[in-house]
Amino acid sequence: MTPDTAGDWQPVATLDVLRLRARILERLRAFFSERAVLEVETPVFSSAAATDPALSSFTTHYTGPLFPRGHDFYCHTSPEFPMKRLLAAGSGSIYQVCKVFRNGESGRIHNPEFTLLEWYRVGFDHRQLMDETAVLVTAVLAGHRSLATPEKLTYREAFERHCGIDPHTADHRALAGAITRHGIQTDLEFGHEDPDVLRDLLLTHVIEPNLGRGRITLLYDYPVSQAALARVRPDNPPVAERFELYLDGIELANGFHELADAGEQQRRFEHDLQRRAASGLPAVPLDARLLSALRAGLPECAGVALGIDRLVMLAAGAKNLREVIAFPTDCA
Amino acid sequence: MATYSTNDFKAGLKVMIDGSPGAVVENEFVKPGKGQAFNRVKIRNLKTGRIIERTFKSGDTLEAADVVDVEMQFLYNDGEFFHFMNPGTYEQFGADKTAVGDTAKWLKEQDLCTITLWNGVPLSVEPPHTVTLKIVETDPGVRGDTSGGGGKPATLETGAVVRVPLFIQNGELIKCNTRTGEYISRA
Secondary structure: OOHHHOOOOOOOOOHHHHHHHHHHHHHHHHHHHHOOOEEOOOOOEEOOOOOOOOOOOOEEEEEEOOEEEEEEEEEOOOOHHHHHHHHHOOOOOEEEEEEEEOOOOOEOOEOOEEEEEEEEEEOOOHHHHHHHHHHHHHHHHOOOOOOEEEEEEEHHHHHHHHHOOOOOOOOHHHHHHHHHHOOOOEOOOHHHOOHHHHHHHHHHHHHHHHOOOOEEEEEEEEEHHHOOOEOEEOOOOOEEEEEEEEEOOEEEEEEEEEOOOHHHHHHHHHHHHHHHHHOOOOOOOOOHHHHHHHHHHOOOEEEEEEEHHHHHHHHHOOOOHHHHOOOOHHHO | OOEEEOOOOOOOOEEEEOOEEEEEEEEEEEOOOOOOOEEEEEEEEOOOOOEEEEEEEOOOEEEEOOEEEEEEEEEEEOOOOEEEEOOOOOOEEEEOHHHHHHHHHHOOOOOEEEEEEEOOEEEEEEOOOEEEEEEEEEOOOOOOOOOOOOOEEEEEOOOOEEEEOOOOOOOOEEEEEOOOOEEEEEO
16 A cells, blocks of 8 residues: 555445445346346456457466466456357356456546446347347336437438438548538548548547437447447348447447357458557457357357446436446556 | 657646647547547647647547746836746746736736746746735725725726725725736735
8 A cells, every 4th residue: 555545445436326336236137037037157367358459458367276387368358258158058048247347448438447237138139139228228227217218220320310421331531521520620630540430430429429318329230340249231231230229428238139150250350350460459369269159059149238337327317437436447 | 759648638738739839628538339449638729728629549649748837026028028037047038928918917026927838938927816016096985985895996007907995095005816807905
């Protein structure tokens, strides 16, 4: 203990908010218990890491029995891969509440470690899971917030409505034009950026503030380039069967109609690793056990991850994640 | 010159923006769950006082601005420059009218001011929070009125005009708040 932090022992969140947090976790567990979804636990430490270039994993080192000469582990950024291994092993629908860790993320609605609720529904597609996610959020917020019927908006509709462009066909010039029209001042050199960076700029600066106003907004059917772990539907243009849930302009959940094709998953991992290399990001070991599980057969399913701290924040009427976390990272 | 990344940005940090020195006012981390992280930053241009809003990709950098605040004594105004002295080093600096701006009307010889230097040149001048100045012109007060209600304008030796209670007379010394431009009390 250093002298300048010695007096800094009190929790940041009030005890009332911590009680609310506990009640919300009880409600969540009751929600899944009623639906016969099994609670599971998977490891925080893994020999493999998330390959997504937008995610940076914490690493740690173990030395002892099993690895007498030491071994590097990655702290999970989400429990997705081992949960899919359980699904492939025949677990049926499952959920987990756990701490996850993302390096480099801190701000008003980010803390480097946070609590995630992740669940998988066997036999669901992303549309069915979107509905269930909205039901869950509405149930948890009942008594705290009165919400109108949820709104569903495709990624394309959101861009057409708020930016006046079709995100699937817009080129650099059209995306840059929309960014300029909306008065976003930035040093980005549009011509050198990945179009997804420009889409993310419009999404975060122009569209998100309009989402989840007085009701839940479900944004779905993303560009294929943002599929992550979602399956792609061969429409014209093809779209990724992915969704996000917004309330008060804040992204609460991200879900997929899960990709089950091991070959396609391997290609996406390798594509991620190429993008990491191109951006000068460290290479990470990809999860070969997930690929084996997919080869053995992942049941048709949809999965979603929901940020519990953000959900508690909205239930409490708080404006900053710090208000709902007992000890945010700078006080940990 | 050193550079700062978006991770360093916090209120008060001095950076170069569009060729001018600026001070970070606010830095918001924005990141979609699966996608590019940005920092939405508000920076005050220290030359114009205007707030600039700018979005950076997280990890981008800005050059540091060589901006320091130094307490200095006001010496005199030669009509073109306001001259200040660092009482620690006896080093003298001339600030032009743009740098002094509206502060000029509070500047009295010997008073300690905060001078913001950019690359060693005065960029702006902050007067002391309270100053004691002599009234050079005000209407005669109403006899017997000591309530202080109502008030009247009074011109001070440095040129500032403040509202003072009716009982305050020409030639008196008064204390003023330079931030609000208000009379505080007799000195």
